[in-house]
Amino acid sequence: MDLAFTPEETAFRQEVRSFLEEKLPGEVKRKVLEHRRIRKDDVHRWHKALFEKGWIVPGWPVEHGGTGWNAVQRHIFEEECALAGAPRLSPFGLSMIGPVLIAFGSDEQKSRYLPGILSADVWWCQGYSEPGSGSDLASLKTRAERRGDVYIVNGQKTWTTHAHWADMIFCLVRTSSSGKKQEGISMLLIDMKSPGVEVRPIITIEGEHEVNEVWFQDVEVPADNLVGEEGRGWSIAKFLLSHERTGIAGVGHSKRELRFLKHVAAQERAGGRPLIEDPLFRDRIAQVEIDLMALEMTVLRVAAAEREGKAPGPEASILKIKGTDIQQALTELQMEAVGPSALPHLPMAWGDNWIGATPGPEYSTPGPEYSTPLAARYFNYRKVSIYGGTNEIQRNIIAQRVLGL
């Protein structure tokens, strides 16, 4: 057992760091670190930089563009990117449908779709949840009827993140309503520009537009766009649950936010001294930092096991639960740290052209610049324990598959 990173791993970290210094656009980095609104173009610029370097899909098989890094190297890479202020890449192509096509897609599908995922010329979104099918995903109702060479799709998806950015959607649809409900599900690739597809924004509690409803009315989808066999959609969806799971802990991201929290707590004053010197507040920072250390060690244990060839099992649900707990705790503490300065709602201040002057009459006191997005982030981050399988569903998975309850 050796907790030190090997000289090769340390050299690798340095290589990633140098790349980030050189290629992460400063403007994008600043937006990420200051919690400003990230636009599609910001993500796109960073995606392109990684693509040109050949680092866009570290976890993929080398013949499809992967880097051949092991799980520990991938962890180092993700951590360095997050710490440096790289934006989150869109996961739908890179971490979801890409690996699915590699495992289940036809040769034609692979050659048609994988290049666009790598180059970000084609953006994807995920059509899983429906108004009536949240945690009970297998109850989904969106229908796909085979008519000759096409499927006719009718129904509605919801919570579709960045559907308004997407060119394609991979959808779970019902192709049969007899037998077990899981067995009637198939996966279809649908062009968002097809007649009958309509995207309607959903504005979430912080006031932003990330998610959407996607409606399908008599949408014609070529039968060639079926992934795998008809009726196998559920097992394909489950395959994703065991793919590249260490990233969901968001350790690097949380380290970055912890660093920011300490920065804020050092600036803010409470009771005549910096907030970070307040014993009660620092007690809570200490607790979340220690929780993060424990999570990081667990991630590294899983990554090391993965490197030895053991695929992460349902234990990876731990990483989702604890990772999101910590992310939420950090947004909560950041908001709390700025006190009443969290109150002003200034969404214009999160945008591109904001130069730091506070709007409104001169007597208004919106507080320091860093405080404006913090409440919105706190509200927005309530989503993390809900998406990707609620934390309650994750507990069900562990209870059934790990503890045998």
Place this chain on the structure above:
Amino acid sequence: MDFSLTEEQQMLADSVERFLQKNYSFELRREMVASRQAMSQEVWEGLAGLGMLGVPFAEEHGGFSGGGVETMLVMEALGRHLVVEPYLATVILAGGAIDLGGAAWQQKILLPKIVDGSLLLAFAHFEPESRYELEHVATRAKADGNNWVLEGRKSLVLGGSVAEKLIVSARTSGEPGDAQGVTLFIVECDDENLGGQEYPLFDGTRALDVQLNGVRVGPDSVIGTLDGAMPLIERVAQRATAALCAEAVGVMSVIHEATLEYLKTRQQFGVPIARFQVLQHRAVDMFIQLEQARSMAVLAAGRVDSEDAYERRRAVIAAKEFIGRAGRFVGQQAIQLHGGMGMTDELAVGHYFKRLSAIDILFGDAAHQRAQFAALKQGEQTAEFARPRKAWKKI
């Protein structure tokens, strides 16, 4: 970064586990505790026979030359079997002080006796007023020619009642709370000027309070450097803390397992109570805390011998904090999920819970560790301590 065990480490873990499975039943422990015994001589000899009492010491003293990881493996097994024997007191604490700070000649005399099981020691450091503060040493040692005369009180001396010698911290200069001016002395327990009282702790282990009424010791009894023992004491406390973290993981793993078993067998409303989702989720939360605690015990074990004082401190403090908190949760929920049965003295689960509660307190509870953690400063280094040479008599 590598978490795998070497073949030797795996053998060590297997051998202590096998021995305890065969020789350390919960009933044996219960009888020992009920009859106010601090240990079983047979068990101690058995552990010595397996080489377990020499795990942290160099091979030249008959030891295993183990580090934090080897100690972790042994402690985890001791935790699983709820062993009351004074392994922490003799091997980790007192043995650790000699191993880290003793002169070569002291090591040569004392360590082989610890290893073969013939010498029991205890570490008398904390005092009635010190709470968790390591520097709070009020006991005085006054020079009298070449000798030292010790006056003061030491409390909660783990394993003290069965020890032959105590390693006592005393102030040779400065005031309670000062980082400078503390020295370690070896004191014979049969000294006529040493009074004391032995008592049980709530977890069934036993401790000793001692009164030093002018205990006279010679110059050879000094361990480490005069006035400069604090860094050594901190290192010893860190080893003990890391060891306790590993022990706690062993304790937690057993009660988690027992709780799962209980959920699957206990029937209510016509079904095993494991069918109830609220109980499933509770068991999952226990599992998560256990796995995260294991990660932290590994972190502490891997860093406890690090040369970097900041890294060492940060890892050990964080691990103890997390494990204090996780131990409370896992212990409390184990009792809760066992229902009324969890409250009974008859079931082992309550005894495991009590050990977890004691581990939380020993060397500072979770709240204390959090305060320590928040006060950590990067780059801070402890003063180095040197092993002294023998102080020959001068003519």
